[in-house]
Amino acid sequence: MKDFRTLKLLDRLEKVFTSFGVDYKIMRKILQIKLTMDGRRVPTIFSQNAKKKGKEKENSNQYISSLWIYVLFGLFLVIFVLMEENYLFQMSLFYGIFTFIIMTSMISDFSSVLLDIRDRNILFPKPVNRRTISTAKMVHVMIYLSFLTTALVGIPLIVGMIKNGILFFLVSLMNVILLNLLVVGLTALLYLFILRFFDGEKLKDIINYVQIGLSLAMMVGYQLLVRSFELIDLTISLDPQWWHVLIFPMWYGAMMEMVMNGVYQPFYLLFSALGVLVPLLSIWLYVKFNPTFEQNLQKLVYQGKAKVKKRNKLKLWILSVICRSHEERTFFKFASLMMKNERDFKLKVYPSLGFSVVIPFIFIFSGFENDLDSLASSKSYLSIYFSLIIIPTIMLLLKYSGKYKGAWIYGVAPIDGLKPLFSGTIKAFLFNLYLPVYLLLSVLFIALFGVRILPDLVVVFINSCLYAVICFMFIKQALPFSESFDDSNQTGNGLLIFALMLFAGLFAGIHFISTLVSYGIYVYLVVVLLSFVLVWRKAFDVTWEEVRS
Incomplete structure (x- = not known):
């Protein structure tokens, strides 16, 4: 030795x-x-x-x-x-x-x-x-x-x-x-x-x-x-x-x-x-x-006693609205459980979620530290786009797990294609991780800027969903929770995340321009919604050959 x-x-x-x-x-x-x-x-x-x-x-x-x-x-x-x-x-x-x-x-x-x-x-x-x-x-x-x-x-x-x-x-x-x-x-x-x-x-x-x-x-x-x-x-x-x-x-x-x-x-x-x-x-x-x-x-x-889960009718109804097919609902629930129970995943992701709540306010109060009276009438609510910078990092981490050796289950699952697997996982991330952060930020921002920013908040959320799908398309495809955390943050991932963050800046820039035109925010809302629907339909057409390459 x-x-x-x-x-x-x-x-x-x-x-x-x-x-x-x-x-x-x-x-x-x-x-x-x-x-x-x-x-x-x-x-x-x-x-x-x-x-x-x-x-x-x-x-x-x-x-x-x-x-x-x-x-x-x-x-x-x-x-x-x-x-x-x-x-x-x-x-x-x-x-x-x-x-x-x-x-x-x-x-x-x-x-x-x-x-x-x-x-x-x-x-x-x-x-x-x-x-x-x-x-x-x-x-x-x-x-x-x-x-x-x-x-x-x-x-x-x-x-x-x-x-x-x-x-x-x-x-x-x-x-x-x-x-x-x-x-x-x-x-x-x-x-x-x-x-x-x-x-x-x-x-x-x-x-x-x-x-x-x-x-x-x-x-x-x-x-x-x-x-x-x-x-x-x-x-x-x-x-x-x-x-x-x-x-x-x-x-x-x-x-x-x-x-x-x-x-x-x-x-x-x-x-x-x-x-x-x-x-x-x-x-x-x-x-x-x-x-x-x-x-x-x-x-x-000591591992503790097994928890007896109660069926929540409200959650079941929400799940049926979010996920239309049985396969997608299954993978939604699977991804939700992994995000909830995977400690390595939580340790890497949850601090980022906390940062996404803090960062927008750091930029707001840095700019209005001595002039808080004019804050309510300003367009500083667009700093909420800083919360989007966590999305590419988390989208990248979705393919890692401490229990990655169990990924063989995908190969024996009775599914026709990978689309419900990926779409269910992305929906689970947006619903379980990003949505709570976004709702908290929305409440705080409405308290600061008033209800006038409600249309803007709707646009931001749709942009967030669109941004998550774009990140998924650019990141190398892999089955969710199928790789070891030892391989995370490899050379090149940092540059990719930085490049993807530019999309968030692009969304924020277009949003700002739309506010300069009468009813521009509503036109932008329609454009963003149509773009999201079109991209969502095409994004998850992934084959087994692509995830194995």
């Missing part, structure tokens, strides 16, 4: 681990096995470099080889360290973006490590110290976070050291380490809280939604961070508010301002103290309650 350089470096801390009651030799062997196994899988967040089957070396680690992506992200962060010396502003943004990426990594990839019960099943019956097992799990996560952190902030910190001196580098390095500890500690404590009160399948669903909520909260929090500062006479200023305490990237921006510019006001002292104490406290609490955490992990094995 390969002896990793990381473990050789970790050997220098052997006495530290031993002093905490950890059997270092056993922990090292556990980590060596874990790192070897990690080389055989592709992490979720790095699926852009998805493996090419049969072409990888057995000991190559896909995580390490794909970190160059984050080196590119790090080049963007260089902008913030090169700004003028308002450290509170520039470094709060720097740490905010860094935290967003680290939190996303914890959610999408490292949560499976924290919630792994294989250690309990395999190692607990053996004569291995419990503290050794839990420490190995935490060190495993921290090793990969250190790789990610180095790739992401290595170049920016070196540039910052050249520009601002060695003190800037040392303080930034300490802040980055504290942020990593904070993210790991808070994530573990959050899961501990959930594990304490819920069981089995319910627990897995809650964890899934918590992960989704964290993704959305990080995006909203970043917007709050940016709007905490004001630009007055080309000078960036901050009026401290109590709720700034909740935006923890500002803790570290305040620490940098205090150290580099010698500002020792109570606001800066409080934030700097929080930035040091809270991460250490979160890790201490995790270590203290880790035995309870490991014990409650066993609940993940």
Whole structure:
């Protein structure tokens, strides 16, 4: 088995681990096995470099080889360290973006490590110290976070050291380490809280939604961070508010301002103290309650009781209206169940649905931040088209599943053609995922702009349905839920999604032009409706040869 350089470096801390009651030799062997196994899988967040089957070396680690992506992200962060010396502003943004990426990594990839019960099943019956097992799990996560952190902030910190001196580098390095500890500690404590009160399948669903909520909260929090500062006479200023305490990237921006510019006001002292104490406290609490955490992990094995579903006459009637044929209704129900129960699918798709609700309002209030009175009479309601940008991504993901090996069922299903399969799946997506988001946005937009925009909202919805069908036609055809998520987001998919987003911009542009002409919106409504009917009739004429090619 390969002896990793990381473990050789970790050997220098052997006495530290031993002093905490950890059997270092056993922990090292556990980590060596874990790192070897990690080389055989592709992490979720790095699926852009998805493996090419049969072409990888057995000991190559896909995580390490794909970190160059984050080196590119790090080049963007260089902008913030090169700004003028308002450290509170520039470094709060720097740490905010860094935290967003680290939190996303914890959610999408490292949560499976924290919630792994294989250690309990395999190692607990053996004569291995419990503290050794839990420490190995935490060190495993921290090793990969250190790789990610180095790739992401290595170049920016070196540039910052050249520009601002060695003190800037040392303080930034300490802040980055504290942020990593904070993210790991808070994530573990959050899961501990959930594990304490819920069981089995319910627990897995809650964890899934918590992960989704964290993704959305990080995006909203970043917007709050940016709007905490004001630009007055080309000078960036901050009026401290109590709720700034909740935006923890500002803790570290305040620490940098205090150290580099010698500002020792109570606001800066409080934030700097929080930035040091809270991460250490979160890790201490995790270590203290880790035995309870490991014990409650066993609940993940419990599958829960089978649910007895009641027949809902209203749903059956709606289904009969939406889907005319029996085959289409069958695939509609099948796709709906997959979207509802497939956790990998929900983890990738549901944050996008949340973003689609937030993004239109970000653009609205960015343009009318100081002039909300004129908002109601403006045409900013067209920002609802930003909600369409999620459609190509989700349409692409519809062909992936964690249970893709079950796709053989399509070959034995008694169907004459693939048209009801694809049309039923697209209708299931529009009805179950997009329609709830659209209705919520419509209610909020009517509250902001009034009932005058009702015809516009109807046009937007029809355009959304037409856009979904266009995306389906351009994306390489494959049977729904028939491919592995390891193959998602391959090279070229990003460019395809970007190109398809241009169609959404085209729809929005034509919509805006139609509002400049009397009754133009009604003419546009008729044109869009006819286009949708014509495209829908032709879009799903897909043969078996096309999906197998």
